[in-house]
Amino acid sequence: MLPHMAFAARIKNHAATAAVIAALLVAALGVTAFVLALRPSRLHFDVGQLITYHLRTEISEVIENPERKDQDLPPMVQESELHLICVGPDNTMVMLANHDGRDQVSLLTLAANGATRELDAASRPSDSGRAVGFFDFNLMPLPPGSEQVWNVDVAYAVLPPGKRSLQGKARRTRSGNSPEFQLKLPASVEWIGDDQRYRQVRDLTSQYRFNTSKGVIEEAVIRCVAGYERPEGRRRHKLRMTLTLVSIGRISDDPDQVRNLAIAGIDAQGALAAGRKERLAAITQRLTAATVQDPRLRALTQSLLGEIRNGPRPRQPSGPQGLWAVHLATGPADLRADAQRFVDNLTGQGFRAYLAAQGQTLSVLVGPYYDRDPAVIRSLSQRFPQQRVTWVEVKP
Secondary structure: OOHHHHHHHHHHHHHHHHHHHHHHHHHHHHHHHHHHHOOOOOOOOOOOEEEEEEEEEEEEEEEOOOOOOOEEOOOEEEEEEEEEEEEEOOOEEEEEEEEOOEEEEEEEEEOOOOOEEEEOOOOOEOOOOOOEOOEOHHHOOOOOOOOOEEEEEEEOOOOOOOOOEEEEEEEEEEOOOOOEEEEEOOOEEEEEOOOOOEEEEEEEEEEEEEEOOOOEEEEEEEEEEEEEEEOOEEEEEEEEEEEEEEEEEEOOOOHHHHHHHHHHHHHHHHHHHHOOHHHHHHHHHHHHHOOOOOHHHHHHHHHHHHHHHHOOOOOOOOOOOOOEEEEEEEEEHHHHHHHHHHHHHHHHOOOOEEEEEEOOEEEEEEEEEOOOOHHHHHHHHHHOOOOOOEEEEOOO
């Protein structure tokens, strides 16, 4: 065989070998990707781990208009941070949250599939988790295995006892190392609150992404419509809650001490809510004896001690209700038709107007709002200079 022919044969052999190796590599990568895509999604936390989330809640009132499409008013926004500290096996977590201007501490257990239960001071599980506003970690269930669609029992803590257990349907919308899922709950849940007023949560959907390598939920967007009854009639709000993972770290404190402080905090919250003043002295000793150094836990301790000394701060009404409204006009009840036309005019201009009755007197109000925003007063004063606009407190 001539030299150049032998060289060409060797080149062909090397090329064939390289092609076989490349094909095997591609096949191996494909198998690896397939295995990773089907890897189970399981929540997992290490003792001492600290997970911080940011929770943004947007609340938009829906103005009903039978003559044209319903109008969504600009949203009110609430933002808070949620801190989860793993203090024991089986994903036993201390949750720190701030809602309605109050620091809250809870003891939770998060199952690998996302099912969450709140624990009392004696570590006994309840029938649901802990809600922060309308948010609940139970709204992000994970599949038992590689299921694409599955039925799930959800305990939604926002609902009253007897209504919390719901049957929903979840499905996988994207596979991979960060699979995405969607949960849909029954179309509507309705009940009568302790104040004998109608309540409703409907059209709740949750879309969320899980990080398989970190074992945590990375992001979630939860939407629903909340309806509630007020003296002036029923009102509806659209809610959009966005949960975003901020960081994963560790605490320097002893997890057992963190758990003990959390239990003392839970006891303090329960005693303050029930008016059990005889228990507060012993609880104060437990809180002041705590040696944890984490700034979040120290802030919680000082907040609870302040409430014990000065009494609990008043809570805002639950649900999307405000504390303040703008008073625009007052008149006798027999002028209701004229007052209603004024309300309709305001609503057509994008204001949340309604009638409030007190005895034989009707008032035209705009609201409710969480804060006394000067821009609201300024806008109404410019549009209705003949009216004397003032803020009034809305009674829950």
